[in-house]
Amino acid sequence: MILDAFSARMSLGVVTLTLFLLFSASYGKTRSPYTGWWALALFEFMLGNAGFLLNGTPHQVWANPLGNVLVVAGAFSIWAGARTLRDLRAAPWLLALGPLVTGVASTLEDPANNIWSGGAVYLAMITVGVGLAARDLWHFKPTHPQISKAMSIVAWFATLYFFARFIFYVTHGPDSTLFKGYFGAGPLGLVTTVLLVAASFTMTTLSNDQLIRGLRERASRDHLTGLLNRGTFMDLAGAELKRLRASGSGAAVVLADLDHFKAVNDEHGHRAGDAALKAFAEACRESVRSTDLVGRYGGEEFVLFLPGATQKRAEDIALEISKRMATMEVPGGGAFPTVSYGVTSSTPATADLTFMIEVADAALYSAKAQGRNRIVGANRLEAATIADEARS
Incomplete structure (x- = not known):
């Protein structure tokens, strides 16, 4: 059975919008960098999937490449958020590289007539972004390690799913029954919705852990020089x-x-x-x-x-x-x-x-x-x- 792509994307859009509003409100109160990057990722996912809804219309020529770029940017924003949990920063050029390469590949493969323009690069970049996030989450040592490990497992599962999606795209093509049945827009929307909801359950704990560590760090440091008090x-x-x-x-x-x-x-x-x-x-x-x-x-x-x-x-x-x-x-x-x-x-x-x-x-x-x-x-x-x- 092949899930209806439009319905799956609409459901994903509603879930993403709801989570975006919740985490945006949380970021406004806490200023947790992890929450902020997650809110940005959700916003990018939401706009990217909105662009895909214009496939089959005259706007596809720009909306489809833009959608690819935004979804890949969302994957790398998740990685940037995971980096902040370890008090590390993702280099701006690395955050921009994946979306930039995706945009170029999508533009070069006839986006006006091909909804999978730049598809191989798009899928590969999503896999890389989510995989980097999974790695950083695995190495993060929080107050509640079981929460971090659960989040890392979710990220690794997402990485494997997107990697499999990339492999089947390259070997079977996007129009094959096998690809549409397990990795097409419909199944993707369902799997992504489940992953986002599952990941969101850990957000509060990890964000609070980051805030507590930040407060302890500020309490132990001289405010002017940044050295130990x-x-x-x-x-x-x-x-x-x-x-x-x-x-x-x-x-x-x-x-x-x-x-x-x-x-x-x-x-x-x-x-x-x-x-x-x-x-x-x-x-x-x-x-x-x-x-x-x-x-x-x-x-x-x-x-x-x-x-x-x-x-x-x-x-x-x-x-x-x-x-x-x-x-x-x-x-x-x-x-x-x-x-x-x-x-x-x-x-x-x-x-x-x-x-x-x-x-x-x-x-x-x-x-x-x-x-x-x-x-x-x-x-x-x-x-x-x-x-x-x-x-x-």
Whole structure:
């Protein structure tokens, strides 16, 4: 039995419109990127299928290629949404490539007389877009993993269905009874409706998970620089130091202070001061490893925790940060303030975060006393003396 294509597409249109309105309203309240991309995908699916309703009319020449482009764009929007769950972004050129290639293929194959113009490319691009989304959903690690895995299974099923549709299109052709019976417009509308409804049941949970993670991230970050705030830094660095101690590894701590920062605010305004703080944070991000921790310790003071780093390595990183900051363009001209550093390292046996910060702070004080814009290190033999001086 071959399902009526028009009825299936109308039913799909009603379901898609309903889901689009629901998720658009949800996005308006939550601003969840995942929900936003899903709403966009639904909108693209809805307009694309509306274009297919004009097949057999004089408008087919433009409506059919446009429908192909929009449906493929919807598949890639689903992928972009799945990427946001892992805090990743889909490159704009990749999002545009699939629809662009589909549009060119559809235009070149006589769309005025062929409702399957560019069909092979169209089906292949849908398979690629949905398959990429399934991959990202499978690797996503949310608070409710069973929900993510269920969504991934739905996406993989859709990928297999569209891949099979592509294979049968190429091997049997769109006019074959087998293709029409299982992969034509009627069966496609029914399968897509079921998949959209099934996927939508997981949307709220995954969107809420994304929002909660975002709130936690903002709560743990300094709002101006994007670096860890002091409390989060101390918690993470303390836990990492315990792990390093158990594995027999040491670490280094760097305290940094922007020189004459008050003068920058007084002479050029707080906007200039904020620009300097952000520039230093950016220089840190470009200089450290992904396993290092960088936090705003307070005001114009910053702290770095470098697992496994030697004293020499920590001092080299401090020098690299200053070099990067010196090359940055200053809004309105001029130059960013210089930076003073206090550096210390520790073996596993003597590793204690509070003590290391005290030593680095004393070394930083020494750097300022020596004229600023320099790096002063405190080795383990000097640590007790410097810490006592810092306390007195």
